[in-house]
Amino acid sequence: EDKVVQSPLSLVVHEGDTVTLNCSYEVTNFRSLLWYKQEKKAPTFLFMLTSSGIEKKSGRLSSILDKKELFSILNITATQTGDSAVYLCAVSALDKIIFGKGTRLHILP
Amino acid sequence: ETGVTQTPRHLVMGMTNKKSLKCEQHLGHNAMYWYKQSAKKPLELMFVYNFKEQTENNSVPSRFSPECPNSSHLFLHLHTLQPEDSALYLCASSRGTDRASYNSPLHFGNGTRLTVT
Numbered sequence A: 001e002d003k004v005v006q007s008p009l010s011l012v013v014h015e016g017d018t019v020t021l022n023c024s025y026e027v028t029n030f031r032s033l034l035w036y037k038q039e040k041k042a043p044t045f046l047f048m049l050t051s052s053g054i055e056k057k058s059g060r061l062s063s064i065l066d067k068k069e070l071f072s073i074l075n076i077t078a079t080q081t082g083d084s085a086v087y088l089c090a091v092s093a094l095d096k097i098i099f100g101k102g103t104r105l106h107i108l109p
Numbered sequence B: 001e002t003g004v005t006q007t008p009r010h011l012v013m014g015m016t017n018k019k020s021l022k023c024e025q026h027l028g029h030n031a032m033y034w035y036k037q038s039a040k041k042p043l044e045l046m047f048v049y050n051f052k053e054q055t056e057n058n059s060v061p062s063r064f065s066p067e068c069p070n071s072s073h074l075f076l077h078l079h080t081l082q083p084e085d086s087a088l089y090l091c092a093s094s095r096g097t098d099r100a101s102y103n104s105p106l107h108f109g110n111g112t113r114l115t116v117t
Helices: B097-101
Strands: A002-006 A010-014 A019-026 A032-040 A044-049 A056-058 A061-064 A071-076 A085-093 A097-100 A103-107 B005-009 B008-015 B017-025 B030-039 B042-052 B053-057 B064-070 B073-079 B087-094 B114-117
Touching: A002 A085, A002 A097, A010 A019, A019 A032, A019 A085, A019 A103, A032 A071, A044 A056, A044 A061, A044 A071, A071 A085, B005 B087, B008 B017, B017 B030, B017 B087, B030 B064, B030 B073, B042 B064, B042 B073
Parallel strands: A010 A103, B008 B114
Antiparallel strands: A002 A019, A019 A071, A032 A044, A032 A085, A056 A061, A061 A071, A085 A097, A085 A103, B005 B017, B017 B073, B030 B042, B030 B087, B042 B053, B064 B073, B087 B114
């Protein structure tokens, strides 16, 4: 059965810390892995990864995919309170998109 | 403003009511989706429309009935719901003309928080 597993499920850190969120998957006909940030309502798109080993960066956020070991990480450096959110990982396959349960990140001031 | 607008934001309905959720996208996308988000569960895909044609119906109970009159509008008609249907219902859109639509980032609306009493 296809699945996407995120860890940890929740995380509390202090402002300025660096965090690493994990996403592992077992999905047939893999096409891409996507990260979303959900603060209150609408998840917003962060990254789409299709190739192994190529880091995608956007400000303090970065992500990389390992298609051999079937996982991705999302790094956030110098965290700020505005980074508090649920981070969703999704895997796109030939005929479906599968979401993980998300990691709830809380940044303490 | 996300480019995908959902109304209403909140809805409380009894089990015998009939109501509809509305979604409109202003992004020129061809695919639209309904997702259900319950506490501590992954996002569940309910329906997909690609160029106004329904391409997915993930074993959703018939008390949920989608309608897609054009590429910009999507409705979810609700009737005789159960308390376990209470959840956040998210609409999303993406590019795509075929199954490749699953490989495009989704743009979500703010959702409708539905409570069934």
